[in-house]
Amino acid sequence: MILFIALVLFPLTAHAVTPSEMLADPALEARARAITTELRCLVCQNQSIDDSDASLAKDLRMLVREKLKEGMSDGEVREFVHARYGDFVLLRPPMKPGTLLLWAAPLIALLAGAAAVWMAARRRAGFPATPAKALSEEERARLKTLGVSDLERPKS
Structure with a gap:
């Protein structure tokens, strides 16, 4: 049963990053993955660019890796992408x-x-x-003239 559950859940852990995109430096690659999981795919919209197979997401993943290779900090890379694409690209947009x-x-x-x-x-x-109002004396008299007692209300 555990094996079945593991096999069912395994596809949920897959990422769209291909080996050709990965950086040789494991520390730099880990930073890139951390950044790309925080950026929204502009095509898929409810996926990070790390999970998306869209060509634009691939381009953004490559851009993040290039900026990291240039020596930018994680915050500078996020700000660069944010300045270019706006709040929508952030999976957690700023409160404003x-x-x-x-x-x-x-x-x-x-x-x-x-x-x-x-x-x-x-x-x-x-x-x-709203609670029903009690009948007024005029309404009771009118019902009496019609031959209906006020306890016999018509069903609606």
Whole structure:
């Protein structure tokens, strides 16, 4: 069973980096992999460039490796790519007014879902959204003239 689970989960650990892209220096390659896992593929959008097979992702992986070979720090490489492609390229965009909705969206979705579940549960339990008002004397008299007692309400 453990072998089956391992075989099923193994594809999830695969990366799109090909051996020809890898740097000879293992420390530099580890830095490159750390950076490329933080950058979004501009084609796939919900994958890092480290995981994407898109040609643009490959180009960005190569660019990251070139900048590291030139002697840039990890932060300088991230900033270089960020300056070129904007906040969208970052899998974790910075908190600022332009990205506030992006950061708040999960909380808003969670609250909306909780409200929908709460409202559905209230309806299912038979509780009206607003409590029924008692009949006024005029309404009782009108019902009496129609031959209906106020305890016999029509079913809707």
